[in-house]
Amino acid sequence: MTTRLVRPAAAFALFFISAALASAATPDDCHTLRKHGHRPEAQACYQSLTQARDAYTRAEGDWGLANYDQANNEFRAAVAQADRNALYRVRWGRLLHERFNNKDADALFQEALDRDPNNAPAYVGMALVSADGFDEKAVAWAARAIQLDPKLVEAHEVMANLALEDSDTKKAEREADAAIGLSPDALDAMAIHAAIALLADQPPQAWLDKIHQVNPTYGEAYSLIGFHLVFNRRYDEGVAYYRKAIALDPELWSARSELGINLMRLGQVDEPRQQLEMCYSAGYRDAATVNSLRLLDSYKNFVVFKDDTTILKLHKNEADLLHPYFEQVLKSAIATYEKKYKMKLPGPVQVEVYPDHEDFAVRTLGMPGLGALGVTFGEVIAMDSPSGRKPGDFHWAGTLWHEMSHVFILTATNHRVPRWFTEGLAVHEETEANFEWGDRITPDILVAINERKLLPVADLDRGFVRPDYPGQVIVSYFQAGRICDYIQSRWGADKLLDMVHSFAQIRTTPDVIQQDLGMSAEEFDKQFMKWLMDDVGKTAENFDQWRHGIEQLAQFDQENNYDEVLKEGDGVRSLYPEYIYEANAYQFIAEADLAKHDKKAAAAILTDYEKMGGRNPGLLQQLASLEKDLGEPKEAAATLDRINYIYPMSEDLHRQLGDLWLAQNNYQGAIREYGAVVAMHPLDKASAQFSLAQAYYANGERDQAETNVLAALEAAPDFRPAQKLLLQIEDSEKGK
Ligand SMILES: [Zn+2]
Numbered sequence: 232m233t234t235r236l237v238r239p240a241a242a243f244a245l246f247f248i249s250a251a252l253a254s255a256a257t258p259d260d261c262h263t264l265r266k267h268g269h270r271p272e273a274q275a276c277y278q279s280l281t282q283a284r285d286a287y288t289r290a291e292g293d294w295g296l297a298n299y300d301q302a303n304n305e306f307r308a309a310v311a312q313a314d315r316n317a318l319y320r321v322r323w324g325r326l327l328h329e330r331f332n333n334k335d336a337d338a339l340f341q342e343a344l345d346r347d348p349n350n351a352p353a354y355v356g357m358a359l360v361s362a363d364g365f366d367e368k369a370v371a372w373a374a375r376a377i378q379l380d381p382k383l384v385e386a387h388e389v390m391a392n393l394a395l396e397d398s399d400t401k402k403a404e405r406e407a408d409a410a411i412g413l414s415p416d417a418l419d420a421m422a423i424h425a426a427i428a429l430l431a432d433q434p435p436q437a438w439l440d441k442i443h444q445v446n447p448t449y450g451e452a453y454s455l456i457g458f459h460l461v462f463n464r465r466y467d468e469g470v471a472y473y474r475k476a477i478a479l480d481p482e483l484w485s486a487r488s489e490l491g492i493n494l495m496r497l498g499q500v501d502e503p504r505q506q507l508e509m510c511y512s513a514g515y516r517d518a519a520t521v522n523s524l525r526l527l528d529s530y531k532n533f534v535v536f537k538d539d540t541t542i543l544k545l546h547k548n549e550a551d552l553l554h555p556y557f558e559q560v561l562k563s564a565i566a567t568y569e570k571k572y573k574m575k576l577p578g579p580v581q582v583e584v585y586p587d588h589e590d591f592a593v594r595t596l597g598m599p600g601l602g603a604l605g606v607t608f609g610e611v612i613a614m615d616s617p618s619g620r621k622p623g624d625f626h627w628a629g630t631l632w633h634e635m636s637h638v639f640i641l642t643a644t645n646h647r648v649p650r651w652f653t654e655g656l657a658v659h660e661e662t663e664a665n666f667e668w669g670d671r672i673t674p675d676i677l678v679a680i681n682e683r684k685l686l687p688v689a690d691l692d693r694g695f696v697r698p699d700y701p702g703q704v705i706v707s708y709f710q711a712g713r714i715c716d717y718i719q720s721r722w723g724a725d726k727l728l729d730m731v732h733s734f735a736q737i738r739t740t741p742d743v744i745q746q747d748l749g750m751s752a753e754e755f756d757k758q759f760m761k762w763l764m765d766d767v768g769k770t771a772e773n774f775d776q777w778r779h780g781i782e783q784l785a786q787f788d789q790e791n792n793y794d795e796v797l798k799e800g801d802g803v804r805s806l807y808p809e810y811i812y813e814a815n816a817y818q819f820i821a822e823a824d825l826a827k828h829d830k831k832a833a834a835a836i837l838t839d840y841e842k843m844g845g846r847n848p849g850l851l852q853q854l855a856s857l858e859k860d861l862g863e864p865k866e867a868a869a870t871l872d873r874i875n876y877i878y879p880m881s882e883d884l885h886r887q888l889g890d891l892w893l894a895q896n897n898y899q900g901a902i903r904e905y906g907a908v909v910a911m912h913p914l915d916k917a918s919a920q921f922s923l924a925q926a927y928y929a930n931g932e933r934d935q936a937e938t939n940v941l942a943a944l945e946a947a948p949d950f951r952p953a954q955k956l957l958l959q960i961e962d963s964e965k966g967k
Contacts, residue, residue, distance in 0.1 A: 256280060258291035265295070266416055268446035286312060287319050290326075299330050299514075317347035324356045331517040333360045351380035358389050362396075367699040369393055384410045388419040395459055398649065398692045400427055418442050422452035426459040429468070432647075432737055450480030454489065461493055464653075465646040466609050469493055484515035492523050496594070496608035498542075498581045500530060522593040529590060533583075540565060542581040549586060549618055549880075551910035555903050556875055557584065560628045564635040567664070572639050572728060578610055580638055582631065586616040605630045607637035609646070617878050623847040628876035629668035633657040644735035651691035652734060655711025656727060659719070662712075667844040667873070669712070671809040672767060674778070675702035676709045680771045685710050685760070689740050689752045717762050722748065770807050777806040784819045793823035811845040818850060830857050841870060848878045855887070864891050872900075882911045889922060898930035909939075917947035924956055936960050 261276035273295065280292025290305035306323035313319060324339030337360045343353040354376035361369035370393050376386035391406035403423055410420035421442045425435035435456070442452045457472035470493050476486035491506035507524050510516075534550040536543040541561055545553050561582060569575055585591035594613040595606050604625050605614035612634040617627045636657040640648055662669035679685065679702065686694050686707065691714075694707030718726055726747060733743040741752040748755060764771075780803035787795040796819050804816035811817065817840035824833035837845075837854035845851070851874050858867035868891040874884055889904035905923035913919045924939035937960050943953040 255283070258288060258295075261291070261295050263416075266418070266446060266449075268448045270448070285309070287316075287322070290319075291322070294326055299326070302326055303330075315346055317343040317350045317353065320346070321350065321352045321356055324353075325359075328356065328359055333363055336360055349379050351376040351383045351386060354379065355383065355386050355389055358386075358393070362389070362393060365396075365697055367697045370397075370697070382413055384414045384417050384420075387413070388417060388423070391420055391423045392455070393697075395423055395426060395430075396462060396696055398696075400431075403427060416445055418445055418449050418452055419455060422455040425452070426456045429456060430459065430463055430465075448479045450476035450478075450483040450486055452476075453479065454483060454486035457486065457489060457493075461489075463646070464608075464641060464648075466493055466497055470497065482513070484510045484513055488515060488517065488520045488523075492519055492596075493608075495523060495527070496611060498611045500527065503527065519593075519596045522589075522596065526590055526593045529587075537579070540576070540579050542579050544581065544583040546584070546586045546616065549616065552879065552907055553584065553616070555906065556628075556879055557582065557631070560631050560876070561635070564632050564664075568635060568639045571724070572643060572731070574639065574643055576610065576638065576642055580635070581611045582634075583611070583613045584616045585613065586618045588615055588619045591615050591619070605634040607634045607641065609641060610638055612638065618880050622849070622878040622880070626668055626846055626877050629661045629664070629670075632664045632668065633661050636660040640731060643731050647737050648731070648734045649692055649740055650695050651688070651707065651711045651714075652730065652740070654695065654708055655713075655715040656731075658708055658712030659715035659727075662716075667842065667846075668876075669844065670709075671811055671844055672709065672770065673702075673705065673812065674774070674810070676706050677767070677771045677774045677807075679703070679706040680763075680767065681774060687752065687756050688714060688744065688759070691740075713763055713766075714759055717759050718748070721762075770809065773806040777803060777810070780806060781810070781814065781816060784816060785814055788819045788822060791826070793826045796820060796823040797827070808843060811840060811843050815840070815845070817843075817845060818847075821850070821853070830860055833857055834861055838866075841873065846877045848874050848881070848884075851877075852884070859891075864895060868892055868895065868897075868900075879907065882908055882913055885911070886919075886922070889926065893922075893926055893929065896929075898926055901926035902930060902932075917943045917950050917953065919943075920946065921950065921953045921956065924953070928956065928960060933960055933964060 256276045256279050258280060261273055261280060264273035264276050277292045277295030280288050280295065283289050283292065286305045287309035290302045290309055293299075293302035293305055303323075303326065306319065306326060309319045310316070310323060320339045320343040324336040324343070327333075327336035327339065337357065340353045340356040340360070343350050343356075347353070354372045358369045358372035358376065361367075361372060370390070373386055373390040373393060376383055377390060380386065387406045387410035391403045391410065394400075394402035394406060404427060407417075407420035407423040407427075410417035421438045425438035425442070428435040428438065439452070442449055453472045453476035457469045457476060460466075460472060461469035470490060473486050473490035473493065476483055477490060480486075487506050488510045491503040491510070494506070495503040503523070504527050507520055507527070510520050511524060530544075532547050533544045534547050536545070536550075536554055536558070541558070543554065543557055543561065545557070561580070565576070565580070583594075585594075591613055595603055604620075604627075605612060612631070614627070614630055614634060615625065617625075634657070637653055640653045640656060658669065679700075684700070684703075684706065691707060691711060694703050694710070698704050698707075715727060718730070729747050730743055733747055738746070744750065744752050744755050750758070770777075780799065784796060784800060784803050787793075787799070800816055800820040800823065804810075804820065817836050820836045821833045821840075824830075824836065834854060834857040837850060837857065841851060841854060851870055855867045855870040858864070858870060868888060871884055871888040871891070874881075875888075879885075885904045885907035889901045889908065892898075892900035892904060902923065905919065905926050908919040909916075909923055920939050920943035924936045924943060927933075927939060928936035937957070940953050940957045940960065943950055944957065947953070
């Protein structure tokens with residue numbers, strides 16, 4: 232039997248395999264062959280395991296041969312025969328983890344620990360499952376594994392990987408060294424070292440050579456490096472490493488899938504489809520692969536608007552409606568940032584707008600952070616459409632503005648900027664663009680401030696990647712944004728730009744703060760906190776009192792007890808004026824004012840709400856009607872126009888704003904708004920088309936006016952006002 236195995240291979244392997252097979256190979260023998268790149272021998276070894284008498288060994292054999300279903304069945308049999316065995320459960324769990332079933336994998340690791348509470352490999356399994364979801368427990372599980380078995384190489388490798396995700400390079404190095412000290416085959420630890428070198432723009436070659444000596448076809452190392460490059464937003468380089476991974480090992484489907492996904496992130500379509508289809512056909516069907524293929528299929532439903540600097544991809548059902556608004560904000564962001572950051576982008580920016588949040592979510596699969604609204608990959612932005620969220624849930628223009636800052640900053644720093652700084656700057660830019668655009672301080676943030684939970688600036692990245700309490704990602708966005716506000720207010724806007732350039736030189740956060748702000752990171756934390764507390768400390772202090780007050784206000788409101796609402800309302804509001812979210816004081820007070828028929832007071836409080844960044848389209852609509860009633864059509868139009876940047880999905884909004892602007896001789900504005908009505912395919916097509924024709928005619932665009940009035944008459948031939956307008960247009964043409 233062994234003779235058939237003789238092939239050109241390292242002497243070591245020959246010796247090993249013959250020795251191993253002579254006395255029945257063990258799973259570890261086969262894993263070692265594979266780890267050393269002796270593939271045919273490893274295959275033969277796994278094949279021999281499938282002939283074993285016990286189900287567990289057969290399971291390892293089938294797993295090694297990629298017969299996953301068979302392996303799964305054998306593990307089930309093995310576990311049924313040996314209920315107390317922890318190892319079988321851990322290994323079965325690892326198979327399921329590899330085959331995209333983290334839920335059952337986690338349960339098996341737990342069961343293993345029920346049987347053997349000190350089982351270090353079970354903790355490694357739990358760490359791997361948690362790491363997939365950027366769960367903070369991952370680090371605790373890995374630490375527990377190391378504590379239970381300090382000689383467990385993989386535990387140190389997992390810890391090194393987690394530390395590098397957290398940008399804790401020193402710890403990552405320490406753990407990688409520990410693994411290498413324990414085993415000359417700690418290839419993943421070597422890959423971590425190579426990744427650390429690359430992230431610091433040092434040559435990784437020495438580590439790659441070491442890996443090559445052990446296993447010349449170890450694609451996983453390149454895949455791991457690719458992951459960390461992508462994780463640090465260095466997409467092009469990440470793609471190059473994934474390519475190296477599959478060049479060495481064409482059947483490394485996880486790397487091929489990542490290659491496809493990251494090419495999509497760079498705006499490509501054809502090659503990603505090809506790579507992902509190969510994975511799918513080979514049975515590699517994890518959520519990311521399947522959902523990305525589905526997303527590629529849905530691209531046929533998108534309309535692309537292209538010019539020299541922008542590529543805008545909108546869903547065909549809303550493309551005509553959204554196009555003018557998105558284009559305007561996009562162009563305005565480019566012009567603003569070119570001036571502000573003193574640079575131009577090398578190529579066009581691509582913005583993809585997804586009405587289906589699930590499609591957008593595919594873009595962020597495997598990325599850390601909150602259920603984001605937008606995400607930037609180099610020069611490609613993917614974001615939710617306003618239609619994909621509850622009205623008022625988010626401010627799409629602010630989101631686009633935020634993402635556009637990333638595009639510039641990633642370009643300016645060649646993708647070398649810590650997460651906290653690029654996020655902080657982007658948040659800062661939202662309110663720089665317009666005070667009403669950015670998010671206001673939320674109750675979660677006030678609680679975090681009161682509980683002294685803000686992170687030191689040097690550790691702030693961790694708050695984005697691996698939050699250790701539920702609201703920490705949002706708190707970290709806020710903190711990073713306010714840090715940038717603080718730097719601008721104290722040192723001026725150019726200081727922020729200096730820091731961008733310093734980060735481009737790959738300095739650490741403490742180094743950049745020392746150089747550009749002239750103080751240690753610890754000193755900066757102190758001074759920033761003082762500044763922040765001067766600003767929001769009072770509100771934070773008021774928080775409990777406010778919470779009690781707002782509950783009471785809601786109660787009064789429910790009981791239609793408007794006198795009490797009006798008596799208490801302003802006091803509650805002033806405890807925490809930034810609270811513009813659900814069930815806010817502004818809304819209760821306005822309702823009470825209206826119940827008392829005091830339109831003026833209602834308009835005044837809703838104006839405060841609007842100026843504070845309130846973004847509930849219903850409340851803003853209400854304010855606009857009050858302004859109209861009070862004879863303030865200009866204010867009414869300005870209020871309605873704000874809704875365009877929050878939730879432009881209402882036909883009535885566009886019609887009202889068109890009418891107001893036409894009456895105010897803002898013809899271009901009226902054209903845009905009536906155009907939006909037409910784009911929404913209204914039931915009364917004739918009158919929509921007629922209004923648009925009127926606006927064009929008023930603006931002196933006769934051809935457009937004629938086209939639209941004819942469209943109105945096509946929909947309703949007897950429509951008198953349209954007939955009249957057509958005659959008018961024809962007369963004016965004769966007269967010109
Ligand atoms: Zn961001």
